[in-house]
Amino acid sequence: MVKYFVEKAKIKNWDKEDILLWVFEKEVNYSCTFTLNDVKAHSIIFSQEIYKNREPIFALFANSGNANCLNGKAGYKALEDIEKFLQEKFKTKKRILFAQTGVIGEFFEKNKVLSALKDIKLKPLESKEDLKVCARAIMTTDSFEKYEYVEDGDLKIMAIAKGAGMIAPNMATMLCFVYTNASFSKEELDILLRYSVEKSFNRISVDGDMSTNDCVFLFSEKDGIKVDIFKFRNLLEKVLKNLALKIVEDGEGATKVMHIIVKGAKSKSKALKIAQRIGNSLLVKTAIFGCDPNWGRIVAAAGSVQTGIDANKCLLFIGPYLLFSNGEKTNYDEAKVIDYMKKNKIIKIVLDLNEGNSYEEFFASDISYDYIKINAEYRT
Amino acid sequence: MVKYFVEKAKIKNWDKEDILLWVFEKEVNYSCTFTLNDVKAHSIIFSQEIYKNREPIFALFANSGNANCLNGKAGYKALEDIEKFLQEKFKTKKRILFAQTGVIGEFFEKNKVLSALKDIKLKPLESKEDLKVCARAIMTTDSFEKYEYVEDGDLKIMAIAKGAGMIAPNMATMLCFVYTNASFSKEELDILLRYSVEKSFNRISVDGDMSTNDCVFLFSEKDGIKVDIFKFRNLLEKVLKNLALKIVEDGEGATKVMHIIVKGAKSKSKALKIAQRIGNSLLVKTAIFGCDPNWGRIVAAAGSVQTGIDANKCLLFIGPYLLFSNGEKTNYDEAKVIDYMKKNKIIKIVLDLNEGNSYEEFFASDISYDYIKINAEYRT
Numbered sequence: 201m202v203k204y205f206v207e208k209a210k211i212k213n214w215d216k217e218d219i220l221l222w223v224f225e226k227e228v229n230y231s232c233t234f235t236l237n238d239v240k241a242h243s244i245i246f247s248q249e250i251y252k253n254r255e256p257i258f259a260l261f262a263n264s265g266n267a268n269c270l271n272g273k274a275g276y277k278a279l280e281d282i283e284k285f286l287q288e289k290f291k292t293k294k295r296i297l298f299a300q301t302g303v304i305g306e307f308f309e310k311n312k313v314l315s316a317l318k319d320i321k322l323k324p325l326e327s328k329e330d331l332k333v334c335a336r337a338i339m340t341t342d343s344f345e346k347y348e349y350v351e352d353g354d355l356k357i358m359a360i361a362k363g364a365g366m367i368a369p370n371m372a373t374m375l376c377f378v379y380t381n382a383s384f385s386k387e388e389l390d391i392l393l394r395y396s397v398e399k400s401f402n403r404i405s406v407d408g409d410m411s412t413n414d415c416v417f418l419f420s421e422k423d424g425i426k427v428d429i430f431k432f433r434n435l436l437e438k439v440l441k442n443l444a445l446k447i448v449e450d451g452e453g454a455t456k457v458m459h460i461i462v463k464g465a466k467s468k469s470k471a472l473k474i475a476q477r478i479g480n481s482l483l484v485k486t487a488i489f490g491c492d493p494n495w496g497r498i499v500a501a502a503g504s505v506q507t508g509i510d511a512n513k514c515l516l517f518i519g520p521y522l523l524f525s526n527g528e529k530t531n532y533d534e535a536k537v538i539d540y541m542k543k544n545k546i547i548k549i550v551l552d553l554n555e556g557n558s559y560e561e562f563f564a565s566d567i568s569y570d571y572i573k574i575n576a577e578y579r580t
Numbered sequence: 581m582v583k584y585f586v587e588k589a590k591i592k593n594w595d596k597e598d599i600l601l602w603v604f605e606k607e608v609n610y611s612c613t614f615t616l617n618d619v620k621a622h623s624i625i626f627s628q629e630i631y632k633n634r635e636p637i638f639a640l641f642a643n644s645g646n647a648n649c650l651n652g653k654a655g656y657k658a659l660e661d662i663e664k665f666l667q668e669k670f671k672t673k674k675r676i677l678f679a680q681t682g683v684i685g686e687f688f689e690k691n692k693v694l695s696a697l698k699d700i701k702l703k704p705l706e707s708k709e710d711l712k713v714c715a716r717a718i719m720t721t722d723s724f725e726k727y728e729y730v731e732d733g734d735l736k737i738m739a740i741a742k743g744a745g746m747i748a749p750n751m752a753t754m755l756c757f758v759y760t761n762a763s764f765s766k767e768e769l770d771i772l773l774r775y776s777v778e779k780s781f782n783r784i785s786v787d788g789d790m791s792t793n794d795c796v797f798l799f800s801e802k803d804g805i806k807v808d809i810f811k812f813r814n815l816l817e818k819v820l821k822n823l824a825l826k827i828v829e830d831g832e833g834a835t836k837v838m839h840i841i842v843k844g845a846k847s848k849s850k851a852l853k854i855a856q857r858i859g860n861s862l863l864v865k866t867a868i869f870g871c872d873p874n875w876g877r878i879v880a881a882a883g884s885v886q887t888g889i890d891a892n893k894c895l896l897f898i899g900p901y902l903l904f905s906n907g908e909k910t911n912y913d914e915a916k917v918i919d920y921m922k923k924n925k926i927i928k929i930v931l932d933l934n935e936g937n938s939y940e941e942f943f944a945s946d947i948s949y950d951y952i953k954i955n956a957e958y959r960t
Binding site for chain 1: 616617618619620647649650651652653654655683684685686687745787788789790791792860861862863866867869870872874875876877879880881882883884885886887888889890891904906907908909947948949951952953955956957
């Protein structure tokens with residue numbers, strides 16, 4: 201059982217819940233994944249230490265509106281102070297995992313948080329509505345709440361995520377917290393989480409920028425119900441994939457999602473590299489935004505990875521239409537392809553390298569005027 | 581001596597010179613560099629073969645408006661036909677180097693070119709005005725002609741370039757042709773060109789997309805004047821750097837140029853990787869466009885390369901202002917930094933890693949609404 205508390209701490213000048221506390225009423229095992237950026241937010245460094253030593257935890261604290269990154273010693277000290285405050289309040293020596301998101305390098309006013317935590321009213325986290333409230337508290341430029349609720353017999357998986365920009369593998373700029381009443385060992389949780397993150401959050405990109413604050417936490421009740429690990433893995437993968445897709449759909453200013461499939465490759469790593477490059481190419485993103493079936497830019501982006509592809513062997517599809525084969529344009533009907541691109545939110549792009557049997561897929565947003573607007577004016 | 585001819589072949593539906601012919605009246609040695617993209621335009625494949633075999637050439641043909649890339653056998657055949665036509669016209673068996681730029685995968689109407697070449701009126705390439713005329717013929721989305729004219733005693737270097745989008749190392753989407761009356765061997769030209777391209781065109785980025793058509797050609801008169809090779813190298817480097825900077829300034833929709841310097845690095849390759857990433861980060865580009873001294877995004881981009889930087893040791897300057905040191909924000913005057921960013925077209929960004937003695941620099945454009953507009957509507 202988890203209980204939660206959200207509050208408007210006014211970390212930014214906004215009228216929105218911006219702090220989230222989860223308190224674990226039952227003992228939990230947990231696993232974490234963190235950003236690979238050399239530059240890590242204070243919350244990442246703090247949580248990584250706890251995770252490394254596998255210390256017992258009793259709560260998760262998250263806030264939006266300030267990334268608390270590159271804030272010197274004060275940034276780290278703020279988290280120690282909040283932890284100490286909550287440990288005293290809950291009369292425990294167990295630790296707290298932290299996750300934060302917002303602008304980098306702005307002074308984090310811990311006193312606003314401490315004030316907001318003076319009067320904690322915990323509610324049980326039970327319904328989809330509860331999840332939505334939690335998801336809202338961690339939103340920054342997100343335009344909607346991202347959460348997933350799975351019930352399968354006795355099994356429950358509840359997950360929330362945030363993310364809209366600074367999204368790139370590995371570990372997009374995103375936070376994601378998953379709670380389940382299923383019981384797994386720490387080692388099992390590590391395997392489950394890494395496997396599922398690789399299939400979901402590491403297969404998406406909005407802008408190709410990697411954050412300093414990314415983290416995914418998976419909490420499991422120590423004395424929870426027993427569930428087949430493969431069944432759970434499949435459910436978890438689905439939950440995280442759904443959340444990842446929501447992040448791409450909500451990409452800052454995004455109007456379309458590219459579902460990029462690279463198949464017929466000699467290796468999975470080659471297929472993935474090419475799919476990522478296509479998804480991160482500004483020229484491809486702008487063409488998709490313009491509903492322009494500019495297949496030349498897609499093939500050029502694939503070639504720019506320099507993995508040794510032979511364009512003469514490649515096939516390129518947009519939706520059901522074959523646009524390129526035998527080293528040249530097919531006789532496709534441009535109006536039909538444009539119509540497909542205009543009518544669909546998810547644009548399927550399939551590049552068949554015709555050289556092997558490996559396959560990878562990747563999801564990326566397009567780029568619009570609004571991306572520029574949001575990010576040129578973000579701090580103002 | 582070079583003679584030139586430009587004409588409006590109407591390769592696209594525009595009223596602009598779009599073909600350029602240089603005819604070498606004196607025998608030349610030459611060197612070339614080409615795109616590293618796996619996907620290469622037909623002109624690249626054609627010219628690469630000539631260069632590989634070091635065949636004697638008598639002319640250069642370039643066109644804008646069509647990249648003639650991924651056009652199947654017809655794309656290559658078109659170049660053979662144009663070459664044959666010109667060989668007959670000029671009564672020679674020597675070869676022609678080709679360079680083309682424009683949209684990928686659109687049928688290249690060689691007949692338009694052959695018609696435009698029916699009545700060739702050659703003029704000597706002598707003045708800056710001549711160079712400007714040549715530079716105009718290879719423009720696509722460029723907003724101004726890019727050329728450099730150097731006279732130093734008897735020595736002459738004349739160069740033109742084009743490029744505005746699809747610009748990324750190595751070899752931005754750009755064409756550049758250099759002619760000099762100084763005499764060097766083929767081997768010397770190879771060294772001179774590679775050295776200078778590395779310092780110029782491989783140090784710029786507009787959008788991080790690598791083209792299928794990039795090439796730089798250097799022509800030198802076989803019986804030209806004798807010039808000290810180091811003196812020439814310095815001049816050539818300066819010429820190509822000036823042209824490279826013009827390409828970044830003219831980046832599609834660009835309002836600012838970032839001059840990124842990474843110093844105090846353990847190695848030059850590390851410094852360059854970090855400088856490139858900063859220059860290609862969409863979040864940095866949008867911040868620069870918004871004149872927002874968002875140093876956090878710059879340090880985060882540097883860290884995302886995962887070369888192992890220690891943010892606590894880094895210093896970050898924008899213009900003359902130190903914004904970040906000792907792992908946190910300095911007491912800089914934000915209004916002054918914004919003022920610097922608003923008043924200057926070239927924004928200097930210096931990141932000192934404080935871990936070694938290596939140094940690299942890189943030039944990149946910002947990204948604006950107009951980049952999206954130009955590239956979402958390019959083919960229409």
